[in-house]
Amino acid sequence: MRTDRIMDSPTHRIVIIGAGFAGLSAALYLSGSGRKVIVCEKTSAPGGKAAVFEEKGYRLGYGPSVLTMPELIDAEFAAVGEQTRDWIELLPVEPTYRAHFPDGTHIDVFREAERAAEEIERACGGTEAAAYLRYRRHVERVYRCGFPAFVDRNLDGIGSLAPLAMARLAALGGFGGLQASVNRYFQDKRLRQIFAFQAMYVGTAPQSARAMYSMVTYMDTAGGAWLPRGGMHALPRALAAAAEAKGVRFRYDDEVIRLETSPKGRFRAAITASGERIPGDAAVITADPAVSLPTLLGRRPRSFPRLEYAPSCLLLLFGAGGKPEAHHSIHFGSRWTSTFEELIDEGKPMSDPSFLVSTPTVTDPDLAPEGRHCYFTLFPVPNLQTGDIDWSAERAALRDYMQNVLSRNGYGEVLDDLDVVRTITPADWLSMDCPAGTPFSTAHLFRQSGPFRPRNLLGGNMVLAGAGTHPGVGVPMATISGRLAAERIIGHRRSAEG
Ligand SMILES: Cc1cc2nc3c(=O)[nH]c(=O)nc-3n(C[C@H](O)[C@H](O)[C@H](O)COP(=O)(O)OP(=O)(O)OC[C@H]3O[C@@H](n4cnc5c(N)ncnc54)[C@H](O)[C@@H]3O)c2cc1C
Incomplete structure (x- = not known):
């Protein structure tokens, strides 16, 4: 029998901090259970890491490139009596990916x-x-x-x-x-x-x-994998629209700068950068806890351990021509074990990198001008906790490095035909509030997973959600974390579990 702890005080008005996948999921589950929900988001749109640059007719996403476990999205919509298909179309990505190898061969992975x-x-x-x-x-x-x-x-x-x-x-x-x-x-x-x-x-x-x-x-x-029509960013927009239609209020461009608490440490209100005081019976905090809690609470919770972070990534995004063969291509290097040692233990870039190229326009051509493509290329690199690289100073050199690797792997012609190009480094992730300069949060080492990951119930009437808490990183996990945070408030939704 399940005996999860839930809040015992009245929880009618809920303040959610952050409108990424975790905050949107919490908002839908809480709203579906009759709670009055306000979501404060410091940027101007929902989505968090599922963000997008729009330039010259290209929509270049720089977060998750595909959706897995769409049944979790169905469950979120169902929490407010809605169906996914009425809000967004999910296009299957087939093959799920094409794996390329240094000997010139490839293997497609099908669901x-x-x-x-x-x-x-x-x-x-x-x-x-x-x-x-x-x-x-x-x-x-x-x-x-x-x-x-x-x-x-x-x-x-x-x-x-x-x-x-x-x-x-x-x-x-x-x-x-x-x-x-x-x-x-x-x-x-x-x-x-x-x-x-x-x-x-x-x-x-x-x-x-x-x-x-x-x-x-x-x-x-x-x-398998899916792409929401309109790109990954269209999915959080659809979730936010469904939440709004059910009465959830969104305050965009309004950062929560402090949480007002009682002398016993219970949440009373969120204070925002615009000077607003938003009272609530409980708060769901989806900002990364290691970065946000010391500021929001004015102290680091005693129970918060020192964490090890996941490796980071360099992104080269571009809009260009070409005829990509697959939506999702993984290029494996010939070295394997040693390449992870370089990345994780030695804090060095992979000398023989494995990398990802995602071209969502293969599945949804409307993300780029006619006949053109969006390219999202991701190279794993050390985070700022292990690596000692001056990413800001090396931006031009890094772009050359990525372009050289891409050229050697068959993207030379495409790179000669660019309309738009952007680079994102660990220094950029750091400036976007990602601890250790990685957008992939706390590594899922066994000692930082499951019951050993920072717990979501902060005590009293505050609960964490998002990649930095249980169950972890990725769109499915962030979505689950939003539901689990809601369950700390409303009780869990299913009865028969082992
Ligand atoms: C390059 C990249 C590739 C990825 N690829 C994949 C993939 O293919 N598949 C996959 O499943 N996952 C992928 N992920 C991971 C996935 O995107 C994230 O784990 C997930 O989106 C995290 O959601 P979240 O809600 O926990 O956090 P976030 O998306 O970070 O949302 C937190 C929100 O809180 C807001 N916020 C923070 N502080 C405050 C404050 N004080 N006041 C108000 N608002 C605040 C932020 O602006 C943000 O909108 C990728 C991520 C990146 C960056």
């Missing part, structure tokens, strides 16, 4: 099992295709066991983990190494990379991540 197996048979042979089907069944079991027990619920310490689920996860090898588990199934190095690199989504190296993170591989490869 549908049979199609994925056929592609693996084409590229790697029948034995590896059979291994894929076995591995897929294995990661599905890990997901079905680990997700409800470890991710999709509020946790109040290690004691709230369901012992049966933990035993099953252990029996599935979930606490062993991720890369070792993948290697037991696949002989082909390329498949060992494809089914382990998702550790990077949660800020760890495949060789040091626990195998239970294969649930991310499951969400990514078997769950």
Whole structure:
């Protein structure tokens, strides 16, 4: 039986700080339960990290490039009696991605099992295709066991983990190494990379991540990917519009600069930069806690641990011509284990980088002028906690570095035909309030995950949501965190869980 702690005082008026995916999710669940909700957002639009530059007819997103687990979005809309399709169209991204390798070969990853197996048979042979089907069944079991027990619920310490689920996860090898588990199934190095690199989504190296993170591989490869029509930024706009239609009030361009609390530390009101005092019975804080809490509360909560952050990224965004083959392309370097050591342990850029190129115009051509494309290229780099690189001074050199790598990988002609170009470095992420200059928040080391991640209930009537708290980073996790924050206020919505 679940015994999550919830607020015991009256909670009719709720103030939410931040209109990213976490804040929007909390707003919809709270509004759906009859609460009066105000969302304060310091920028001029909803979306948070799902932000966009608009220039010369291009809409260049510089946050999440695809949506996974759209069922979580359906549940959010359903919380206010709405359906996703009435607010936004989700376009399937097929293949989910194309993986390119230094030997010139590629492998497409499809969400549908049979199609994925056929592609693996084409590229790697029948034995590896059979291994894929076995591995897929294995990661599905890990997901079905680990997700409800470890991710999709509020946790109040290690004691709230369901012992049966933990035993099953252990029996599935979930606490062993991720890369070792993948290697037991696949002989082909390329498949060992494809089914382990998702550790990077949660800020760890495949060789040091626990195998239970294969649930991310499951969400990514078997769950598939979608692009909201109009780009990723169109999704938070649609969520905000649905919330507004149900009576949620949004205050844009109004940063919360302080939380007024009682002598016992209970939230009373949010004070905004415009001088407004917004009273409430409870607050949901979705700004990164490490950055925001000392300012908002005037102190660092005692329980807040020192955290290790995920690696950061360099982005090169451009609008150009070309004929991209796939929406999502991952280019793997030939080095593997050592490349993560450089990035995470030594704080150096990858000497043989693996990187992502996303061209959303393959799925939604209206994001660029006719016949042109949006390119989002992402290179993992060290965060400011481990790396000692002067990113501001190196901007021009970095652009050359990324362009050289891209040219060597077949993007030379495109780079000669640019209309718009932007670079984002860890220094830019830092100026956007990302601790350690990484937009990927606290790394999901085992000691910073599940019951060991900064807890969402701050005590009294304040609750955290967003990538910096449980369950973690990414659009699905931020969306879940908003629902979990709402559940701290209204109680949890389902009854039968392990
Ligand atoms: C380059 C990049 C690529 C990514 N790729 C993917 C991907 O492909 N798939 C995926 O699932 N995830 C991806 N992510 C991660 C994902 O985008 C984030 O984890 C998620 O959007 C975080 O949502 P959030 O609501 O927790 O935080 P945020 O989006 O950061 O929202 C917090 C909001 O709070 C506001 N705010 C902060 N302080 C205050 C204040 N004092 N007063 C008022 N407002 C305040 C901010 O302006 C912001 O709008 C990517 C992120 C980046 C940057």
